[in-house]
Amino acid sequence: MAQEGTTRSGADKGVGPVIELVARVLAPIGVLSAVLYYFGYAREQALFSYFGVDLGSLDYSPTDYLVRSAGTVFLPLATLLVAGVVAVVGHHLLIYVLSVSTHRVRRIIWITLSVIAVVLLALGTIGLARRLDPVVSAPAAPIALGAGALLLNYAVEIAQAAETVPDPLTESLAATAVVRRLLVVALVLVAIFWATANIATERGMATARAIELSLADEAQAVVYSRVRLQITGPGVRLQTLPAAKAAFAYRYNGLRLLAHAGDRWFLLPVGWTHDNGSAVILLPDTTEDIRVDLAP
DSSP states (O other): OHHHHHHHHHHHHHHHHHHHHHHHHHOSHHHHHHHHHHHHHHHHHHHHHTTTOOGGGGOOOHHHHHHHTHHHHHHHHHHHHHHHHHHHHHHHHHHHHHHTSOHHHHHHHHHHHHHHHHHHHHHHHHHTTTOOTTTSOTTHHHHHHHHHHHHHHHHHHHHHHHTOSOHHHHHHHHHTHHHHHHHHHHHHHHHHHHHHHHHHHHHHHHHHHHHHHTGGGSOEEEEEESSOOOOOOTTOEEEEOOOTTOSOSEEEESEEEEEEETTEEEEEETTOOTTSOOOOEEEESSOTTEEEEEEO
16 A cells, blocks of 8 residues: 555646646747737648749738647647546556556556657657658657657656666655756647647648639629739630720729738639649739639
């Protein structure tokens, strides 16, 4: 019973401080807003770069990026919460197993956890150089890095609590506990940031491809102009309006709306593809010589 109490107390001390440190780092609203801003920026950067549009030309506000980060952050956040529940349940099950196990079994468990943690850290470190892309998906490397750091620290705490390491090493580990936990928290935060940024980029690219494939079904953008414009592209049609006293002399059909931002219209020819080299059409929304109407 004494051994069981020691194991529970030591292991709980290993889990609690790490969670508390993460909460303290992420709690400030300013930090959270900056992180969400970056994720929204990463998504939009990937989306518009697919069409060859400089993101700066859209003149998005910080609020725009924050709103666009919501869908990106939801999946990693939900996954992290589910993983946390699984980790807590697994922690209590492991504590029970350790409490009824022999010293030899506890040592085997500690070594197994340590080996798994080192392998995960190695995969995450290699993934920093993007050498795992042919083998695993982009989010896998940061997940491996964060999980490996947490698991290695957890294995050390378990070993100390179960008294499966020599006394001199136990004293050394206890002396570096604060530094070790800070490093683990830093690695976990880097891993979360890295994984979410990868997801944001992938979502931006996926959205861009979806727009490309559905251009024919999107709302039409009809451009009226008093002077002839150099609007060309696959599917674009020019019609000269016959009425001599009409407000506009030319009408352009076969266009689709990509975005409206920064007092400009960003339009795509209906036949636009990433490979045919057609340009995105930019028109000002601040002149009386041009009017853009949207239609189903």
